[in-house]
Amino acid sequence: MEQLKNKIFNKILFMLSITIMITMLTLLFTISHYYSEVIVQKEMDSNMRTLERIESYIERKKDFTDNALKELYMSGDLIFDISYALEHDYGEYLEFRLNKYSDSSSFVANNMDNYFYEYFGQDNQVVAIILSSVEGNYEYSYVINHFLWNNSKRLQSEDLVDPTNTDGVQEITNDKSDTRELKNMIEFKRTLNDPVTLSELGKISVFYSLEGIEEIISLTKTESEGTYYILDKEGEIYFQSNESNNQGLIQSLDFESATKKMKWDKDTYHINTLASEEHGFLLIGSVPEHEIDKLTVIRGSLLILTCIFAVMAILITFFAMKSYSKRIRTIETTIQQVIEGDLTVRIPHDQHYDELSTISRSFNNMLVDLNKYIDEVYIMNIKQREAEMKALQSQINPHFLFNTLEAIRMKAIIDGSKATSSMIYTLGQLFRYSLDARQFVTIQSELEHVKQYVNLVQSRYPNRLQLHINISEEFLNRNILKFILQPIAENFIIHGFQNDKNENQLTIRLVEENDYLFLSIIDNGTGISENRLREVQNNLEGEAVNSNSIGLKNIHQRIRLKYGHGCGLEINSIEGKGTTVVVKIPGNGGDSHV
Structure with a gap:
């Protein structure tokens, strides 16, 4: 008895056994008095719900028709x-x-x-x-x-x-x-x-x-076979769900919503009527009593069999609970080890497929994710400190650089070299944009940065590069991560630009689909071979490391860190024809403010 008191499963089993026996004995004495009425009420409730669904179906068709007239009058x-x-x-x-x-x-x-x-x-x-x-x-x-x-x-x-x-x-x-x-x-x-x-x-x-309506009736889960009718106010039958010989009884019913029990042709029928004055239809559900009597006999037999096998069910439950008790103790021991600080422990796998197995797998996965998260946070903190150090180093006296460039530009103007002065001015603007501490800028600002970079390239290669920007004004004030477009354009100049030809073209387009912005940077350069393209794409996903495409990978990772894995870069290229880089970001710029 002491062991029984200390084990929760044995307590549950004892209480369950007593409850089952008392319940079964009570049901044996009371079920015969009430079960028939319960079955009848259940079947008639199900019958009425079907009638209500049919009425709702007719109402939807009526509303659909009325809406058509409203649209007609509006045009x-x-x-x-x-x-x-x-x-x-x-x-x-x-x-x-x-x-x-x-x-x-x-x-x-x-x-x-x-x-x-x-x-x-x-x-x-x-x-x-x-x-x-x-x-x-x-x-x-x-x-x-x-x-x-x-x-x-x-x-x-x-x-x-x-x-x-x-x-x-x-x-x-x-x-x-x-x-x-x-x-x-x-x-x-x-x-x-x-x-x-x-x-x-x-x-x-x-x-x-x-x-x-036939589909609604076919989906109705009832155990008795009934018949459904739709009549108009004159008693004409519009619909009948199956063959039946009680049309005379149906046509004699009053146009009202009610539940009745009526005799017809030596049989008794339980009838639900649902009158729709607005539509002029009377919905009828009819169930013969002999069908319900069959259910009563069947359910009574099942109740007796349940009592016979109650003891067997209790015995089976006992042995099953012993197994569950052992598995729960294993889970409890593992949780205690985790509480004590051991994150390497795992709950042993078993051959069962139930809630305890689900709990065990979820707990083990949680420990794996927790260890991974700890590692990622640790590495992220290190990288964050390195980035902060580089940012501090890059901010050392930038005004000295701007003042020096401005002095050189003024000297070039005095010497009459306007082209050199313009290039120095553009370079200064590029440096200013680079040193701007903002993380987000408008699409218009990013495009201006690309234009300034292209101007420098055009100064070196006159009439050999054309920039086309096809972006609607409504998108220019949207937000975007800084330094997204210019590195892609620079990648084209370095790897795809043909300086011996005058047909080099760089096109930037933007479309919005499904709440996402798709910025396409298209060039007609030398393109990328199939093997090389595969290497670049693998490098974007972290499957390979290639210093030649580190700039694109950097953009791809920055976008994903800010917007999630649904965003990033997509690169397609045909060797000898050109390359297309698509930047996918949220349409609202990630709710970031410039």
Whole structure:
């Protein structure tokens, strides 16, 4: 007993055994009185939820139709186009539409054909749209799903739409909308009014397939077989989920939302009704009582079997808990060693695949990441100190350098060498930009730095290098890391520039996609061989170390340190044709301020 008190798993097992036995004995005496009602209520609740989902589905289709009318009224051209079509024959309407299109400056025709197909084509449950005039003289059919339309009973044989009719529009000169039957479709009919005079122009009817409702019913998880109906206020059945012989009972129900138990043809039915006054539909879910009785018998048998195997379950639980207890003690011992400062210890792997195994693997991975993080922080601190030392060294008396360059430039002006003076001035600007302590600059400032560098190159090689910048003004004030573009341009001058030719071109472009900026630096230089390109790309990812591409690697690592691994450089080149370097950074510049 002392061992039992000190082991939590044994305590849990004892309490669990007592609880299971008491619960089973209690259920054996009480389940027969309440279980049938629970099953009935569960099935009827599930049945009602299905009806509510069907109602929600119909409501979505109604809203979809109403939104189409709202968009029609918001477009003066469309409502005028429909008004003309409903007041003239089809030939006159086609002539009117052709004249309107020829007078329009747009390449896309703004008419009701395009609108209906574009808007209602978004919903694969739309079968057809019927547009009819007030007197019924003119009618236009827009069939989205020819197969469902032609196989329904809604159209008489002479109204079947030819599937080869590409425009989908059919003119009918007599009003048949009131005499046609409807099968496996729901119709939403709306009146079209003139937005100015409010006079009635005609009616629009949108027909939806009931396949969506069938899918809702098929996804319903119920253990009894029921039947679902959709009726109108006159009792006509629009939809029936399966074959059933109780249509008379269904058609006799009142148009109201209720839950009933009714007898019909020597059988008893549990019925849910959901009335939709707005749509004019009565949704019905019917479950025969004999189906629910089967569930009651089955569940009762399972309950008895559960009691028989309760003792076996307790024994199996006992042996399983012994194994879990041993594994948890191992985890506890390892955690204690980590608390004492030993970060090299690991929880031994086992052959189990459960929560304890997940905890063990996660704990081991955490220790690996912790050791790695400690190493990275240590190395990063060393590198940070080295960078600070270099920054301090680079700041030693920069004004002396600027003053000296300015004195040389003034001497060159006095001696009449304007070209030399200009080069010295440009060099001074480059040094000033380099010594600027800011980490982020605007794209415009970085481009100016590139221009100054290119000016120096052009001074050395007149008329042999052209710089093209294709960047919209809206991007010029965006932020970017300093010294991103000029080193790439310098890399082209050093490795790809052909000083014996006059066709050297350097192009800088910028596009924005998916909240990222893509700066492309394109040259037509000597390009890079396939093997050399692979070495450069590996060097960017840290897989190789090559001093010839250290500048590009430096840019790549700086971008990733600031913006994350989703950003950086991408290099593509064709030997003899040129090289393209793409810089990917966040569209907002990483929320950094210049």
